[in-house]
Amino acid sequence: MATPLVVSEVSKSFTMHLRDGLRLPVVANVSFSVASGECVVLGGPSGIGKSSILKMLYGNYAVDAGQILIAHKDRIIDIASADPRSVLEVRRTTLGYVSQFLRTVPRVATVDVVAEPLIARGVAAEQARERAAELLQKLNLPRDLWQLPPATFSGGEQQRVNIARSFITDHRILLLDEPTASLDAANRAVVVEMIRAKKAAGVALLGIFHDEEVREAVGDRILDVSQFSPRKIAA
Amino acid sequence: MTDTPLLKVRDVSKFYGNRIGCSNVAFDLWPGEVLAIVGESGSGKTTLLNCLSTRLMPTTGTVEYQMRDGGYRDLYHMTEAERRFLMRTDWGFVHQNPADGLRMTVSAGANVGERLMAIGDRHYGKIRETASNWLERVEINTDRIDDQPRAFSGGMRQRLQIARNLVTGPRLVFMDEPTGGLDVSVQARLLDLVRGLVNDLGLSAIVVTHDLAVARLLSHRMMVMKDGHVIEQGLTDRVLDDPREPYTQLLVSSILQV
Numbered sequence: 001m002a003t004p005l006v007v008s009e010v011s012k013s014f015t016m017h018l019r020d021g022l023r024l025p026v027v028a029n030v031s032f033s034v035a036s037g038e039c040v041v042l043g044g045p046s047g048i049g050k051s052s053i054l055k056m057l058y059g060n061y062a063v064d065a066g067q068i069l070i071a072h073k074d075r076i077i078d079i080a081s082a083d084p085r086s087v088l089e090v091r092r093t094t095l096g097y098v099s100q101f102l103r104t105v106p107r108v109a110t111v112d113v114v115a116e117p118l119i120a121r122g123v124a125a126e127q128a129r130e131r132a133a134e135l136l137q138k139l140n141l142p143r144d145l146w147q148l149p150p151a152t153f154s155g156g157e158q159q160r161v162n163i164a165r166s167f168i169t170d171h172r173i174l175l176l177d178e179p180t181a182s183l184d185a186a187n188r189a190v191v192v193e194m195i196r197a198k199k200a201a202g203v204a205l206l207g208i209f210h211d212e213e214v215r216e217a218v219g220d221r222i223l224d225v226s227q228f229s230p231r232k233i234a235a
Numbered sequence: 236m237t238d239t240p241l242l243k244v245r246d247v248s249k250f251y252g253n254r255i256g257c258s259n260v261a262f263d264l265w266p267g268e269v270l271a272i273v274g275e276s277g278s279g280k281t282t283l284l285n286c287l288s289t290r291l292m293p294t295t296g297t298v299e300y301q302m303r304d305g306g307y308r309d310l311y312h313m314t315e316a317e318r319r320f321l322m323r324t325d326w327g328f329v330h331q332n333p334a335d336g337l338r339m340t341v342s343a344g345a346n347v348g349e350r351l352m353a354i355g356d357r358h359y360g361k362i363r364e365t366a367s368n369w370l371e372r373v374e375i376n377t378d379r380i381d382d383q384p385r386a387f388s389g390g391m392r393q394r395l396q397i398a399r400n401l402v403t404g405p406r407l408v409f410m411d412e413p414t415g416g417l418d419v420s421v422q423a424r425l426l427d428l429v430r431g432l433v434n435d436l437g438l439s440a441i442v443v444t445h446d447l448a449v450a451r452l453l454s455h456r457m458m459v460m461k462d463g464h465v466i467e468q469g470l471t472d473r474v475l476d477d478p479r480e481p482y483t484q485l486l487v488s489s490i491l492q493v
Contacts (some may be wrong), residue, residue, distance in 0.1 A: 014477075015479075016484070017480070017481035017484050017485075018481070018484055018485060018488060055476065055477075059470055059472065059473060060472045060473055060476040060477065061473070061476060061477040062469075062473055062477050062479065084455060084456045084469055084470040084471075084473075085265055085268065085455075085456075087470050088455055088470070105427060105430065105452065106423040106424070106426075106427050107423070107424065107427045108427065
């Protein structure tokens with residue numbers, strides 16, 4: 001089975017220059033891989049570094065040491081050392097991310113927010129919008145909201161827009177940061193079903209799920225992040 | 236993804252006597268890429284922008300631009316006429332104060348049409364039609380086409396300046412604090428408009444701003460300047476989410492949360 005994501009000996013700390021150079025170690029020696037069709041769950045208590053790992057993988061956080069290897073088209077790209085342009089190229093076609101919060105652009109309609117990643121990959125606008133509408137329908141987002149910008153939506157509505165936006169493409173790797181946190185049971189079930197479909201399609205998924213039911217339903221194995229945490233050693 | 240940069244900047248420095256304007260700046264700008272240059276007043280960001288756009292001669296360094304035929308030309312080895320032609324056709328420059336980029340006493344339509352005439356359009360009807368389309372694209376009611384920008388609000392003037400710059404299909408646009416003097420609601424509208432146009436047209440842009448929210452919304456990549464030096468650069472998300480340098484941390488931590 002293909003392994004599109006390999007993380008090798010990654011370490012990360014924050015240096016707070018405004019606090020006299022205080023150094024906060026986050027994680028050290030993170031090594032794991034995710035295979036196609038597999039959903040790996042990051043486990044461990046709050047503050048142990050789960051979200052930080054996702055942000056490093058997506059290129060939002062720099063890493064101090066180690067490699068993050070992504071199978072991108074016919075090459076392997078190390079996100080830890082890639083230039084901005086390569087990171088953006090990997091995000092556009094290979095690596096997707098469902099963040100906890102939707103960063104909205106004023107005035108852009110929901111259906112266009114969702115269609116945007118497809119259009120960025122060269123799909124015709126009309127076709128992308130149709131696909132966006134299908135996903136919004138599936139996620140039970142009321143149709144009269146589709147033409148409105150999502151800025152004023154409720155937390156659960158925004159999260160569903162976020163999920164639709166990230167699931168619309170066929171990215172081979174998906175990072176999920178609590179995708180079901182503010183959803184009701186019915187919509188959680190829809191998302192579980194969508195994650196299963198991604199697995200069946202051979203997508204490699206790595207996620208944080210605090211909801212035990214969802215974790216049981218989609219997770220293949222749990223990766224305990226405490227083992228990478230310097231806090232464990234200190235305690 | 237094309238494999239050659241649009242702009243190659245090497246070791247650009249500008250000194251004002253003994254004082255540093257900007258020092259040893261080097262980067263490549265790729266087609267379709269939006270680069271934000273951020274920093275406080277006096278950090279050298281506008282000096283750098285002016286050096287890149289040939290408005291100011293750097294003391295040392297080279298800036299090479301890929302012409303439409305694919306060849307590179309050193310901007311400072313061109314003739315003045317060639318540079319002016321580039322500025323009028325293949326480039327745009329959006330000033331903070333629209334009055335610097337517009338002709339305030341000719342009509343809105345003529346402000347847009349003038350750039351078209353510079354590239355050889357002569358048919359009055361077609362020029363007027365194109366101008367009118369562009370006014371619509373920047374959300375200015377077309378019944379204002381014969382009004383002078385003097386009679387426009389600040390936001391409208393800025394949108395008109397953008398239309399004037401984009402009408403010739405430039406490949407590279409420089410923007411100096413494009414939302415600087417505008418109130419917040421007008422800023423949001425303008426940013427959204429610029430973002431859409433940049434995406435649709437596949438433009439490359441270099442945007443100078445002191446507003447990190449503008450950088451976040453518009454740019455792919457970011458350079459942070461302090462005292463004439465680029466102290467940190469990288470993917471915009473990375474610089475803002477995980478700033479490494481003391482000064483960048485100070486900038487990011489100074490953003491007011493709404």
